[in-house]
Amino acid sequence: MNEKKTLDDQHYEKIIAEESICTQDHVVYEPPKSAMYETPMHYCPGCGHGVVHRLLAEVIEEMGIIQDVIGVAPVGCSVLAYNYLNIDMSEAAHGRASAVATGIKRVLPEKLVFSYQGDGDLAAIGTAETLHTCNRGENILIIFINNGIYGMTGGQMAPTTLANMKSTTSPFGRDVATMGSPLKMTDLVAQLPGTYYVTRHSVHKAGNVRKLKKAIVKSFEYQKEKKGTCFIEVVSNCPSNWKMTPVESNKWLEENMLPFYPLGDIKTPNQKEN
C-alpha cells in the first residue's frame, strides 16, 4: 500500500498528523446542512447538476426560506432532484414543469416556487408551457439547464444541440437544413413582457458558480416582490453523452457552447426599479 502513495499523499498525511489541521476552526467549506440530504448523487462525474443543486440549497438556507420554497422537477436527469434537495417538491411530467409550478403558485401565491428543467423538457416538449408561463409573468423562477443533449435517455439530439454537433440521433452532426437550428429559448422568453429577469450562466468555473448563486438570490428576491417570471439559463455539460472527461467537457463548453450561448444578463430590471 505504502509504495502506492504519491508524494502529495505522504505530504498531507504528515501535515495532518503533525499539525492536526482538521478542526472546526479550519473549515472553509461545508455542504448545505438542512436543505440538502447527505446522500450520493446519481449524476455522472463532472456533471453540472450537482453544483446547481448545491447552489439552490445554499441560497435557500442562507435566505432562510426553506419553509416557503416549493420546487418542481420534471422528467429528465434531474427528475430525482427531490432525493437531494430536502425541501417540498413535486415531480412533473415531461415538459410540464412550468404548468405545474403555475398551479402551485396560483393557489399559494406567498410561497416561492421554482422549476428546474432541462433543454429537452423546456425547449422541446414543453415549449408552449414555457412561453405561456413567461408570457403570463407567473411569479416563479425557471431554472433551465442547457447541455445541448438529452442526458437521461442517453444522448439524443436536443433543441439546443449545436449545429454540426454529434448526438445519437444526429450521428453525422446536427444538419440545420433538415433538423433545424439550435433554439435560443432564453433570448426568446426575454422578448415577453411577463419576464422580469432573464440571465444566462454556467458552472464550469468557480467564478461562474459564484455569479449564478447571486442570480438565484436575486430571482427569489424579485419573486418575493412579485415582479414576474425570473428565468435563469445554465449552460452546462454532459460529459457522459458528450463522451468526454469532465475537464474536456468544460473546455468544450467554453469553446463551443459559450460562443453560441453567451453568458450574461439578457433582461434586467431597469435602473429606476432597482
Added chain:
Amino acid sequence: MRELKLMKGNEALAESAIRAGCDAYFGYPITPQSEVLEYLSREANQRTGMVILQAESEVASINMVYGAAGTGKKVMTSSSSPGISLMQEGISYIACAELPCLLVNVNRGGPGLGTIQPAQGDYFQSVKGGGHGDYKLIVLAPSTVQEMSDFVELSFELAFKYRNPVMILTDGALGQMMEKVELNPQKERKHVELEWATTGRKNGNGRVITSLHLKSEQMEQINIRLQKKYREIEKNEIRYEAVNCDDADYIIVAYGLVARICHKAAELARAKGIKVGVFRPITLFPFPYKELFENVKDKKGILDVEMNAGQMVEDVRLAVEGKVQVEFHGRMGGVVPSPEEILEKLEEKYLGGSK
C-alpha cells in the same frame, strides 16, 4: 329549502363549484363545455377569491391541476372529449401521485374531432383508465342538471376521502339544457393543512409529490396500494338508481342522459302492458355489478341503451355472467335515441317486433 334557479347544466356545475368552496379551476375552451370556464371567469374570483386560469392547452390545464392539487387545495378542470384525451397523461400522473381533484368531461361525439353533439363514447376512457398504467377514476354520471350540481360537492368529498381524482362524466345535452336546480349554500373556502401536501417544508424532511418509483418492487407496492384503495371504493361508494324494477319483466340499463329517455320508453311500454324497469348506474366506477345482478337475475331480458357503439354493455354482461339475455341498442356520432325508438328495439329484440 335550497336556493332554486333555472340554469344550464354547465352553469349549474360551475356555480356549484364556487359554492363547494373550490379553490382553483384551470381550463381551456372547448364546445360544448365552454360555459363552465366562462361562468367561472365571470363569477368566481370576486365572490370567493377562487383562482380561475385559462390555460394555453388542456395539457397545461391538467398539469396546473396536478400542481395545485399537490398543495391540498380543492382544484378542478373541465373539458370535452378531445380535450380530455389530451389530458390523459396528466390524469395518470395524478392518479399515481394520489391527488384529489375534480375532472369534468362534457362528452361529445367522436372519434377524432367528431361533433359537438352529446355522446357517451368516452365510457371506456373514463371508466377503464384512459391513460397509461393501472389506475381508476371515481366516475359519476349525472342524468339531470340537478345532479350536475349535486355531484360537484360529492366529487370533492370522495376525492379527498380517497385521495383520488373524481370525474363527472356528463354530455353535451346535459351541459347545454336548462332545468330548475336547487343549489347548495355557499361553503367557505378554507385552507386545510394535509400531511402529504407540498406547501413548504415543515418539521421533518421535505414532502414529495411524485409518480416515479424506479425500482420495480417499489412500483409494484404502489400498485398494490392503489388496487387496495380501488377495492375499498368498490365496497363503499356504489351508487345507482332502480326504477320500477321489482315487478318488471324487462330491464333497460342506461346511464346519464339516456337513462331519462329510457324512463319515458318504460312509461310507453307499461302503457302497452309491457312491464319495463330502468336500472341506472350513477357511479360508473365503481360499477354496481352485484346490485344490477340482483335487479335483473329473474328477468326475461335486458336492453342496454347507450349513445355509443356499446361500451357499458360489457360491464352489464360481466354483471349478469350470461345468466340473463343482454341486448344492446346504441346511437353514435352525437345522435340521441328517442323513447319510441328504444321501445321499438325492446319489442324487436324480445317480443318479435312492435305490437
